[in-house]
Amino acid sequence: MPITILSGAQLRSLLASLTRDQIISIQQNLGNALRDYSIGNQDSGCAATLQPRRTAVTRQCGRTTIFMPSSTRRAIGMKVISLQDKESKPGCEVESGEDLRGIKRFTSGSNEPGNRSSMSSVSSDMSELSISSQEDAAAERSLSTSSSSGDSDPLPVASVDKKPIGGGVSQTMGAWPGAGSRDTSPKGSVTLYDDDSLPFGLINAEELTPFRTALTTTMIFNKRKKVRTLVVFGAGKQAYWHIRLAVILRGEDIKRVFIVNRSFERAARLLQEIYSAENASWRGDVKFSAVSSEFGEYNRILHDAINKADAIFCCTPSHVPLFPAELLTSKEGRRKGRLISAIGSYKPNMTELHPDILREEVTVSPPHRHFHKHVQRSGIVVVDSLDAAMKEAGELIQAEVKPNQVVEIGELLMVRDSAKGSNSAADEKHLREWVERGNVIFKGVGLGLMDLVTGTELVELARARKIGTTVEEF
Incomplete structure (x- = not known):
């Protein structure tokens, strides 16, 4: 053999x-x-x-x-x-042998405990997710003018510390730090x-690990209607592969990528590699900027980047939230739907997202005229494995998210396939609108199957x- x-x-x-x-x-x-x-x-x-x-x-x-x-x-x-x-x-x-799959979640129908239906209907959880194209456009215009810095970009394009990128590019594809550098992989x-x-x-x-993780995250990313601006936290292998696959798969739509990292040196190294000649084939015309907490106006820059973001990839083993919850939970932050992926933390005491972000996501508010231009929450968080996420994902544990408020990405694919053959056009419409334009939080902890x-x-x-x-x- x-x-x-x-x-x-x-x-x-x-x-x-x-x-x-x-x-x-x-x-x-x-x-x-x-x-x-x-x-x-x-x-x-x-x-x-x-x-x-x-x-x-x-x-x-x-x-x-x-x-x-x-x-x-x-x-x-x-x-x-x-x-x-x-x-x-x-x-x-x-690993515990507890099986959480018998519970009812992400479905309408029987309320009997232990019921796991075909999940062909999602209308009960997402009946308020629809956003008209006019409202979406209005929100986009509002966001584009809300930056405290006016019309100027927070950072020059293709720059490191406001200096053009030059030579000295490593041969390690950027995401792999040199000898002596800290790497948590x-x-x-x-x-x-x-x-x-x-x-x-x-x-x-x-x-292999960061590549297969990025493959999983971009399954949802592929379905998003708008992915013009990406914010990526981290500058290691996971960040690199999330950026690379996102641009390869949706490069014609992506206009801007912000790389946010605690160490500016590592963020700059990744940025340099992205702009190297060997990556020109997939980089295209996307504009990249490195952002660091070492910057004097970091809070303003971060606010502007999150405000404009259509997708946020969190790729750090952080023990504290990477950004304040109000950037997404405030009235301004709720004007548009975003894909938020958190794949870096892997222990109950670690978290990349503030618990309030997840608490609001799983709390579905009734219709109210005050929120008519806000993206309604789905009531669920998407994970790769329900059992593993409920044991290991610090974001879910600290926010006290319940198993019936979590759906596996495999179940989401199953619902999609069921909706295609469903007699209810409304079911398919609600699911499509949520996946394409709603607020989606994905928490991945990794599976050997992947x-x-x-x-x-x-x-x-x-x-x-x-x-x-x-x-x-x-």
Whole structure:
């Protein structure tokens, strides 16, 4: 049985060579797997009930190693990653067997506990989400003129500390800091096995993890009606791949990207790499700016960027909210719908979003004339895995979000497919309007299934292109 080994550098080379069509194909296969995970389709082998529980071991040195097994009908995966975690005590922890999937959420119909219907109707939760094109345009005009700095941009385009970008660009694709720089990315690998438990792939997880996470986040991003302005918190691998995939998939629509990071040096390094010649093929005409909390007028710049943002990607392991809640919960902040993705925090005591943002999202207000130009909340938060998110997502835990206020992205895909065949045009209309223009919060904590599905696709591509090291007789 041949096994293909992809190092970090080899995987970066492969990922950098992917065309838009290839990215979409991998993303569609991943979406199908996440849908089967939520549906419980055991024929595909992706059902949640067929995913083994993960285990974490913390050693005396404070390094935590996580073991994430996964399965599909055609393959088995084991992801092993480690990160320094001085807050955890030595010991072994096995994921709880509690299953939250029997509860009713994101559906109309029976109120019986334990009911999980086909979820073909979402009108009960989103009947007030509709926004007319006239109101949307008016809100956009209002936002474009609300900046305290007038018509001027908060930062010059293609600049670092107000100086044009020059040479000295690294060869590491920007998101990977140089020697001695702080990087919170977990180290490890993903091993892929066939039906006979024979290994056929070994992949560097440090590169695979941010790529498959960005693939998942951009599933919703692809459906958004307006994505002219993006705000990305962080300057590491996750930030890089979220920016790159977003621009590759929607580059014709995106006009501006703000990179916000605590360290200006890292933000500038990422910005330099984006403007390097080797990235010109996907960068297009999008304007990028680096923003840092070291700036004297940081609060004003951040307010302006969030106010204009159509999508916000949070990619930092932060223990405190990245921006004040009122930037989104105030009257001004509620004038437009945004996609807000938080994928950086991974422990209950970590949070990228202020709890008030999630509390307002899951609280659906009744119709009122005072809010007629505001985007109504959906009443739910989207996650990759309900069970994992309720245990690990600090945003959900600190905001006391309940399981019935959470829906998996796989369920969202299932609702979409059901709505297409539904006799109720209103159901499909409400869902489409919410996904395209409503306020959507996505919280991802990661699934081994995502690594397995994405990794299998990449190993096949690597073999076809003769990238990596293949041992014919392992």
